[in-house]
Amino acid sequence: MNLVTFTAAGRQHWGVTASGGVLALSGEFPQWRTLRNVIEAGAIPQVLAAWRGRTASHPDGTFTHDIPIPDPEKIICVGVNFPDRNAEYKDGQDAPPFMSLFPRFARSFTGHGAPLIRPPESHQLDYEGEIAIIIGKGGRRIPEADAHSHIAALTLCNEGTIRDWVRHAKFNVTQGKNWDRSGAMGPWAVPFTDPAQITDVALETRVNGELRQSDRTGRMLFPVARQIAYISTFTTLVPGDIIVTGTPTGAGARFDPPIWLKPGDVIEVSAEGIGTLRNGVADE
Incomplete structure (x- = not known):
């Protein structure tokens, strides 16, 4: 089973997935307000043990998904992290020596099943399918060899982007990456127990059933362990922090002409072992 944050009857809960729905556990553990608090307490095994032998408290159709960690201290995204994605820049560089990073805010994401919001200021809404890791054990200057032990869980991310706004400035893309509810995260958080869950898994994005992005994490220019080591060099990672690990080539901006998302489109980001x-998509 997987960890999930959801809203039912106007109230947010956390719990675990169950057959035909979800099982709310937040009421049984009031000391942990969100899944971030569960992770911080190292209590994932305790929470999973509380599920055994029980059925869904909220059947499908009676709740909506929220992003798995609704209150992370920080979300850091890795850009240009696949070889074909790097080639799109046509700068003659085989691989960048250091990873590109930018922040996103939790408010810029919505949950599984909810629409991405296209703002009136720009219709250049684009998709980026990615795997995100959730930090379980914090630290500073984490050695790459130890990095996997700092992961609590995995989830999926559609790192929705307003393309013309990422080009408004010379040195950053932050304003194009943080429109309210322009991206999505979820549907759940898969507990991390084995490096094989991230080292070489298939990642795909489909739009209206058409395969647009497809690659494997084993081809990342900067593997997840290196991401954790590098990021923790300059900032302390804490439980519940999220690292969005990079998207393959094939976003709508790379078509000629570009294909932007519009109301009525359906985007599906899938990864082996995660879901x-x-x-x-809806207009604001």
Whole structure:
């Protein structure tokens, strides 16, 4: 089973997935307000043990998914992290010596099943399918060899982007990456127990059933362990922090002409062992 944050009857809960729905556990553990607090307490095994032998408290159709960690201290995204994605820049550089990073805010994401929001200021809404890791054990200057032991869980991310706004400035893309509810995360958090869950798994994005992005994490220019080591060099990682690990080539901006998302589209981001994150599109 997987960890999940959801809203039912106007109230947010956390719990675990169950057959035909979800099982709310937040009421049984009031000391932990969100899944971030569960992770911080090292209590994932305790929470999973509370599920055994029980059925869903909220059947499918009676709740909506929220992003798995609704209150992370920080979300850091890795850009240009696949060889074909790097080639799109046509700068003659085989691989960048250091990874590109930028922040996103939790408010810029919505949950599984909810629409990505296209703002009136720009219709250049684009998709980027990615795997995200959730930090379980914090630290500073984490050695790459120890990095996997700092992961609590995995989830999926559609790192929705307003393309023309990422080009408003010379040195950053932050303003194009942080429109309210322009991206999505979820549907759940898969507990991390084995490096094989991240080292070489298939990642795909489909739009209206058409395969647009496809690659494997084993081809990342900067593997997840290196991401954790590098990021923790300059900032202390804490439990519940999220690292969005990079998207393959094939985003809408790379078509000629570009294909932007529009109301009625359905985007599905899938990865082996994690599941599928599905979202539509709606105008603000």
